[in-house]
Amino acid sequence: MKCRPAALIYSPLPSVGLRISSHSTAIASSLFLFTTRSSPRSPSSRQTVQPLPSPSMDCSSSKETPPSKPAPWWTGETVAVVTGANRGIGHALAARLAEQGLSVVLTARDEARGEAAAAELRARGFPSVRFRRLDVADPASVAAFASWIRDHVGGLDILVNNAAVSFNEIETNSVEHAETVLRTNFYGAKMLIEALLPLFRREAGTSRILNLSSQLGLLNKVRDPSLRSMLLDEEGKLREEEIEAMASRFLAQVKDGTWADHGWPAVWTDYAVSKLALNAYSRLLAARLRGAVAVNCFCPGFTRTDMTRGWGKRTAEEAGRVAAGIALMPPTELPTGKFFKWCTPQLYSKL
Numbered sequence: 001m002k003c004r005p006a007a008l009i010y011s012p013l014p015s016v017g018l019r020i021s022s023h024s025t026a027i028a029s030s031l032f033l034f035t036t037r038s039s040p041r042s043p044s045s046r047q048t049v050q051p052l053p054s055p056s057m058d059c060s061s062s063k064e065t066p067p068s069k070p071a072p073w074w075t076g077e078t079v080a081v082v083t084g085a086n087r088g089i090g091h092a093l094a095a096r097l098a099e100q101g102l103s104v105v106l107t108a109r110d111e112a113r114g115e116a117a118a119a120e121l122r123a124r125g126f127p128s129v130r131f132r133r134l135d136v137a138d139p140a141s142v143a144a145f146a147s148w149i150r151d152h153v154g155g156l157d158i159l160v161n162n163a164a165v166s167f168n169e170i171e172t173n174s175v176e177h178a179e180t181v182l183r184t185n186f187y188g189a190k191m192l193i194e195a196l197l198p199l200f201r202r203e204a205g206t207s208r209i210l211n212l213s214s215q216l217g218l219l220n221k222v223r224d225p226s227l228r229s230m231l232l233d234e235e236g237k238l239r240e241e242e243i244e245a246m247a248s249r250f251l252a253q254v255k256d257g258t259w260a261d262h263g264w265p266a267v268w269t270d271y272a273v274s275k276l277a278l279n280a281y282s283r284l285l286a287a288r289l290r291g292a293v294a295v296n297c298f299c300p301g302f303t304r305t306d307m308t309r310g311w312g313k314r315t316a317e318e319a320g321r322v323a324a325g326i327a328l329m330p331p332t333e334l335p336t337g338k339f340f341k342w343c344t345p346q347l348y349s350k351l
Helices: 022-035 088-099 111-123 139-153 178-199 225-232 240-256 269-288 316-327
Strands: 079-082 103-108 129-133 158-161 208-212 294-299 338-341
Touching (some): 088 103, 088 111, 088 158, 103 139, 158 178, 158 316, 178 240, 178 269, 240 269, 294 316
Parallel strands (some): 103 129, 158 208, 208 294, 294 338
């Protein structure tokens, strides 16, 4: 089965006759670009495409002919910003983008770790990787970063909001750090997007935002019917203020100890609410920026990172490869307002 993006809000899928959209081929083609491990090159250089390294990483049927390698739409001057990229999925994604010849800005809160991560990629032969400190939860840091992008980089083409935190173990569900989680995962991502939007070059089909999200923030995890109805937004009236009010209401209930009685997602609740808000905001932003900047979400699934304490079904490198494939989809095939869950069709009745 090929990859298939699902709309951030959509009607129940039919039980038979599942159709694979044209986006599936585009993602598979983009992923096919990352099957080689070559030294960095100029955009005009050529390389020999090798078979995919593992069947588990192939998003197309083994019986199908591998898609032909598309001509890259990017150049060495295409700028991609990846937040929280000193380790894990962010680092793997930054490496993939650099490997394809893009100019990558790697960010992290910890300056020493961020510098070391960027230096490691440069040592691997990717001189276009730069580090800049960024704490997405700090307004001053976000403002300083946006100014640096404007004055020293000149703009950007791709933003990957990967920076996120969670303080729970796999089997726990504490909300002790809920304010920090929402301030980073939702408010921080939103604040950074708004600060950088004026700096996107907005060339046709090339400007794009990819928000790293989670299936824990899907609508089918919400047990409050009124909240689910508001976020489903069948009439298209949902506003950003309502999403922020939802996040504030959750934090207020955490403070007064009543959050467990209000139908919030039951697993990693604070993290899930932060992604619930991010998914809803992404959908609104996609509609607002349609035709100028594409906005999508990507759920890497249960991946072995520090956040999962090393547990998971796949590696950060595997997740980074798939995320890079989505981030670099051809402009003619790039969707907007979609939620990508790895490379399987969505089975949820509602996102």
